[in-house]
Structure formats: C-alpha cells, structure tokens
Amino acid sequence: MKNKNDLWNIANKPSTKTKLEILKKVFDVWLTIWNKQYWVADEWYVVDLFAGRGKYNDGSYGSPLIFLESIALKQNKLKKELKIKLFFVEENNNTFEYLTEYTSEFLKNNPEIKSKIDIRFFNNDCNQIIDKIITEINNTNKHPLFVLIDPTGLQIKKTTIQKIVNLKNPKDIILNFILEGLVRTSGVAKKAHRENKISMKEIKTIETLKEFIGDDVNVIDKSYMEILENYCSVFTTKNLKVVAYDIPYPDRQDILYYLLFASRKLSVTNIVKDIYAKQKEKTFGPTLFGGKDFYANQILNIEQNVSKIKRKTLLYQTKVEYGDWTINHIIGCKHGCKFPCYAMMMAKRFGWIKDDNEWLNPCIVENALELLDKEIPKYKNKIDFVHLSFMSDPFMYDFKKNDLIPEIKELTLKIIEKLNREGIKVTTLTKGFYPNDILNNRYLLKTNEYGITLVSLNENFKKQFEPYSAPYEKRIESLKRLAEKGLSTWVSMEPYPTPELDVHSANIEDILKHISFVKKIIFGKLNYRRLTGNNATSQWKNNDDFYKMAVEKLIKFCEKNKIKFHIKEGTPLSNRSTVNIFK
Numbered sequence: 001m002k003n004k005n006d007l008w009n010i011a012n013k014p015s016t017k018t019k020l021e022i023l024k025k026v027f028d029v030w031l032t033i034w035n036k037q038y039w040v041a042d043e044w045y046v047v048d049l050f051a052g053r054g055k056y057n058d059g060s061y062g063s064p065l066i067f068l069e070s071i072a073l074k075q076n077k078l079k080k081e082l083k084i085k086l087f088f089v090e091e092n093n094n095t096f097e098y099l100t101e102y103t104s105e106f107l108k109n110n111p112e113i114k115s116k117i118d119i120r121f122f123n124n125d126c127n128q129i130i131d132k133i134i135t136e137i138n139n140t141n142k143h144p145l146f147v148l149i150d151p152t153g154l155q156i157k158k159t160t161i162q163k164i165v166n167l168k169n170p171k172d173i174i175l176n177f178i179l180e181g182l183v184r185t186s187g188v189a190k191k192a193h194r195e196n197k198i199s200m201k202e203i204k205t206i207e208t209l210k211e212f213i214g215d216d217v218n219v220i221d222k223s224y225m226e227i228l229e230n231y232c233s234v235f236t237t238k239n240l241k242v243v244a245y246d247i248p249y250p251d252r253q254d255i256l257y258y259l260l261f262a263s264r265k266l267s268v269t270n271i272v273k274d275i276y277a278k279q280k281e282k283t284f285g286p287t288l289f290g291g292k293d294f295y296a297n298q299i300l301n302i303e304q305n306v307s308k309i310k311r312k313t314l315l316y317q318t319k320v321e322y323g324d325w326t327i328n329h330i331i332g333c334k335h336g337c338k339f340p341c342y343a344m345m346m347a348k349r350f351g352w353i354k355d356d357n358e359w360l361n362p363c364i365v366e367n368a369l370e371l372l373d374k375e376i377p378k379y380k381n382k383i384d385f386v387h388l389s390f391m392s393d394p395f396m397y398d399f400k401k402n403d404l405i406p407e408i409k410e411l412t413l414k415i416i417e418k419l420n421r422e423g424i425k426v427t428t429l430t431k432g433f434y435p436n437d438i439l440n441n442r443y444l445l446k447t448n449e450y451g452i453t454l455v456s457l458n459e460n461f462k463k464q465f466e467p468y469s470a471p472y473e474k475r476i477e478s479l480k481r482l483a484e485k486g487l488s489t490w491v492s493m494e495p496y497p498t499p500e501l502d503v504h505s506a507n508i509e510d511i512l513k514h515i516s517f518v519k520k521i522i523f524g525k526l527n528y529r530r531l532t533g534n535n536a537t538s539q540w541k542n543n544d545d546f547y548k549m550a551v552e553k554l555i556k557f558c559e560k561n562k563i564k565f566h567i568k569e570g571t572p573l574s575n576r577s578t579v580n581i582f583k
Contacts, residue, residue, distance in 0.1 A: 007152070010056040015247045015256055017060075018283060019150075022245065022259060023174065024066050025275045027146065030172055031074050033268065034144045035082075041142040042081040045169070047133060048148045049126035049156065051088040053098035054106075063148055064088050064099060068106055072113045082116060087133050089122040096123040127157045134163060145169040153181040154212040158234060165238045170264060173240070177231065177258040179224060180249075185209045226401060228258060232302045233406030235262040239308065241269045244300040245276045258300075273299050306330075306407045307363035314371040315379055315386070322522060322566055322581055324384045327372075329415060330392035330408055332362030334399070335431050335469040339495055339526065343391040360468075362396065364411050369418060376422050384583045385425040388412060397432035397470040404432055413437055420445040427582050429453060429492055431469035433478035439485050449520070449582060451490040452479050457511055461502040476514055483517045491515045494524030494568060496550065498543050501526070508550045512557045520581055523554055524568035548572040 010016055034040055046067055054064040061069060064086075071084060088103070090096045100121060107114060120136065122129045137145065147164055149156055156175075165171065185208060213231060232242045245259040261272045277296035284295075309331065318326040331352050333343070344359045365371075388394040394412040396405045413435075416426045420443060429451040438444060452475040456462065462472065483489045497505050504510065515521070525547045551573045558565040566578040 045145045046086045051090045054102035085118045087120045089126045127160045147173045150176040157211045173262040175260040237407045242302040243273045308366035315375045326387045328391040329365045329368040387427045395430040395432035399468040433474045449488040453492045489518045490520035495526035520564045525571040
C-alpha cells in the first residue's frame with residue numbers, strides 16, 4: 001500500500017512542482033494588480049480549500065506558505081492599511097496539525113507580516129464549511145478574492161464552487177481539475193450502467209461523480225475535452241474567462257489534470273496565459289515553431305458562448321394564437337433556420353440586430369431574474385401560463401459542441417423555477433433537447449408542458465432549412481425521457497413543408513408514429529409567401545389539398561391515440577375551439 005507520507009514527498013512529483021511554481025507567479029500578479037487599484041477596499045481575501053500541510057518533506061512550501069511568503073516579500077509595497085484575511089481549510093486531522101505548526105513557524109520567523117494578515121483555520125470538509133467562510137467575507141465588488149481549490153481527487157462539490165462564483169467580489173480562482181479522477185469514477189459509472197447492477201461502492205462513486213460534475217452525469221459520454229468545457233460553465237455563466245494549463249503524467253503523455261484559472265478580466269487571464277506559456281517553455285524547452293508564442297497558442301481558452309444585455313421589461317402578453325404570456329430572455333439563435341425565421345425578421349425591424357450573422361450569435365438578458373422579481377407580483381393574477389419562447393429557443397443547441405449552450409440552459413431553468421415557485425405554469429418549445437436537470441429539479445411544477453418542433457425526419461431537409469438545430473433523434477429522445485417520467489409533452493409541427501421542399505412530407509404518419517407518446521400536437525402550414533416573397537409559384541400557392549390530406553391524417557391519429565390537437569388558423573380544417581389548448 002502506498003505510504004500516505006508520499007503525498008508530501010515532492011522529489012518525484014514534477015507536476016506538483018510545476019503547479020506550485022504557477023501558483024506563486026499568479027498570486028504575485030494578483031497582489032501587484034490589486035495593490036494598484038485605488039478604489040478597492042483595504043480588506044482582501046484568500047481562500048485555500050485544500051490547504052494541506054503547508055510544507056513538503058524537503059522543506060518546499062505548499063500553497064499556504066506560498067501565500068504568506070508572497071505577502072511577506074511585498075509587504076513594504078502593499079497599501080499601509082491593507083489587511084489580507086486568509087482562510088486555510090484542511091479536513092485531515094494529522095495534516096491539519098502540520099498546517100498549524102508550519103504556519104506558526106513561518107509567522108515566528110516573519111513577525112513583520114502579522115500586521116498585514118489575519119488567518120482563519122478550519123479543520124473540516126470545505127463543502128461543509130464554505131457557508132461559514134462566506135459569512136466572513138464582505139460580499140461587495142470592492143473586496144478582491146483569491147481562491148485556490150486543489151483537491152487530490154473529486155472532493156470538491158460543484159455546488160460549493162457555485163457559492164463562491166455567485167459572490168459579488170472580484171474573483172480570481174485556480175481550480176485543479178483532476179482529469180485522472182474523473183476518468184476513473186466515470187469508468188465505474190459507465191460499467192454500472194452497462195451491467196445494470198450497482199454495488200454499494202459503485203453507488204458512492206457515482207454520487208461523488210454527481211456532486212463533482214453536477215446532476216447531468218450523461219455528459220461523461222462525451223469526450224473529456226467536452227466534459228471540461230461543460231464543467232467550466234460554472235464559471236462562464238457568471239462571465240468569468242478561463243484558461244487551462246494541461247499537466248501530463250510524469251511517465252506518459254496523457255493528461256493528469258488541468259490547472260484552471262478563472263477571472264472576470266480578460267487582461268488578467270491573458271497575463272496568466274503568458275505565465276502558463278513561459279512555464280511550458282521552461283518545462284519542455286524552446287521549439288522550432290516560436291518558443292513561448294508557440295506554447296501560448298496551445299493554451300486552452302474557455303469563455304461564455306453568449307453575450308449579455310440588460311432590459312427594462314420581460315413579461316408580456318402575447319398575441320400568438322395559442323399563447324398567453326411569454327418571456328424572451330434571449331435575442332438571437334444559433335439554429336440558423338431558413339423558413340425564414342419570423343423572430344429574426346422582427347429583431348431586425350426593431351433594431352435589436354443588424355444582420356443574420358449577429359442573429360447567429362445570441363445574447364441573454366442578464367437581469368432577467370431581477371425583472372421577474374418585480375413583474376411577477378404585478379401580473380401574477382392575470383397569467384394562465386408563460387411560454388418560453390416565441391422569439392428564440394430556451395434550450396438552444398450548439399451544433400459545434402453537440403450540446404446545449406450552458407448559459408442559456410441555466411438561465412432558462414432558473415426562470416422556470418422562479419415562475420413555478422409562484423405557482424405559474426410554464427410551456428416550452430425547442431429545436432434543441434431537454435436536459436436531465438428538469439427531471440432532477442424538485443421545484444418544477446408537474447403541470448409544465450415541454451415541447452419540441454418536429455416537421456420532418458429528412459436529413460437533407462434539415463441541412464437546408466434547420467442546419468444547426470439539434471438532431472431529430474436527440475429531440476425526440478429527450479422529450480420521450482420526460483414523458484416516461486410522467487411529465488406533459490407536446491410537439492409543434494409548424495411550419496410543415498409540402499413535398500416541393502421535403503419529398504417525404506406526404507407521409508406524415510412516419511413522424512406521428514415517433515411521437516405517439518405526447519399529450520398534444522399543434523399543426524400549421526408553411527407560409528410560402530414569406531419563403532419566396534411575392535413570387536410564390538402557382539404550384540405552391542395551391543397547396544390546400546395537400547394540407548387538408550395531412551391534417552386529416554393527423555386528426556385521425558390524434559383521436560386514435562387520445563392526443564389533443566390544434567390546427568392553426570389559415571391551415572385547412574383549422575378550428576378556433578381548440579385555440580386554448582394549454583389553458
């Protein structure tokens with residue numbers, strides 16, 4: 001069995017040496033930058049959630065003493081009234097004793113630093129003590145915060161990181177993302193799922209994985225780079241930029257862990273990126289391709305997928321045929337539909353976007369939740385339900401990453417939860433897919449209704465008219481998963497194409513048999529005048545016979561399967577009596 005003391009033998013751990021060298025350089029930069037800011041308060045914070053012993057067997061400093069040494073070396077240059085509060089957290093009792101001993105020894109040898117610091121020690125699990133630490137931090141944008149999260153495995157919970165990220169303080173965070181631990185635990189989870197039997201040990205392993213990565217453990221089916229980028233949404237949804245230093249195993253090329261640095265300021269992440277590049281050049285030597293610049297181009301940057309705007313209002317009563325109230329918390333859409341998109345045309349008309357390219361780069365309303373806090377009490381008694389969304393997609397798909405856009409998903413879920421807590425039902429419609437978060441959120445109402453748009457199963461049609469939306473199978477599968485858990489599901493078959501656009505459209509029953517599990521279907525014809533301007537051919541103008549045939553098949557199918565339906569106005573056999581299908 002491996003001796004636990006080996007953890008503190010740094011001689012054979014080049015990766016640990018690299019990590020500590022980077023930490024020292026980054027923290028020195030942090031002290032220097034904030035010391036030049038005249039507007040910040042005179043109380044700063046340093047949080048080390050896995051502090052360790054503070055010193056290795058050969059006398060090399062661990063993170064706690066690196067922090068103290070850096071402050072000691074700069075103390076004469078630091079602001080006169082500055083006080084830096086340090087929070088050292090270590091769960092292991094024996095390691096904690098070393099930590100307090102080595103820290104006391106350092107302070108004894110550097111008594112002049114005592115006027116600049118205030119140390120709090122916690123012999124506890126950081127996930128359990130984080131709330132207490134936060135109460136001791138002035139939660140304002142004038143109190144800088146530096147956080148180091150350096151576990152040896154997956155001991156940090158994602159909810160703990162979220163609590164830190166949600167603070168108003170200007171934050172600079174270093175997280176040791178242990179890829180090796182993720183590979184090991186996700187392997188156990190996949191094996192348990194494959195064999196359909198789980199031991200108590202495997203249950204605990206899967207629970208650890210869920211606590212680390214979040215409830216949607218299905219992400220482990222993606223590549224590890226995609227998992228990393230998905231995980232970083234915990235930072236990017238709060239507008240933090242991330243750069244990642246990949247540290248390989250000492251004896252092979254596989255990645256052991258990524259040292260993530262997150263900061264709101266791009267200028268700071270660029271400085272850290274430069275530190276990373278210099279460290280790589282020091283470790284691996286210069287190259288024929290440009291030395292440090294070559295390595296800088298290899299550093300992984302992870303930023304938010306969407307921009308942010310602020311609005312003055314959010315909730316409004318829609319005039320859409322089957323709608324009631326709605327929220328458009330997103331402007332723009334990555335799906336690139338070519339029907340053309342009515343929402344995009346309206347966004348151009350109102351000056352929200354300039355062109356198609358701007359529409360393909362969506363932005364979210366960053367003050368959406370604050371607006372709801374004001375508007376829900378005002379309109380609550382008038383609302384039957386709120387629809388998300390007529391002007392964009394609440395679960396927008398990023399075709400390049402084969403996943404939902406995390407910032408949009410997170411905001412949508414928070415909006416649904418906020419409305420549901422007030423007893424307000426929500427309907428949703430997407431060309432993306434539904435995340436497992438919906439199944440795992442106990443605050444969401446069972447009366448919510450979740451829908452997908454599905455007008456074809458033809459891949460050629462999709463490439464031409466919905467090029468960047470989620471695959472048909474992925475949409476159907478996610479909706480069926482919700483239905484199997486007892487949630488209400490529906491499908492919008494609008495705008496439904498004629499055979500001129502989709503050769504398979506006459507066989508509407510091919511689509512219907514894939515969605516026989518839903519509770520409701522809305523059907524509408526495609527407006528060819530919008531598609532072609534005023535030059536619609538006579539062949540396309542005279543399509544009532546086709547739509548009448550399609551609607552008759554749909555009605556027969558719905559009646560047989562006890563599915564409610566609404567045929568939109570302007571489509572043959574439409575009926576106003578079903579317009580309130582969601583009320």
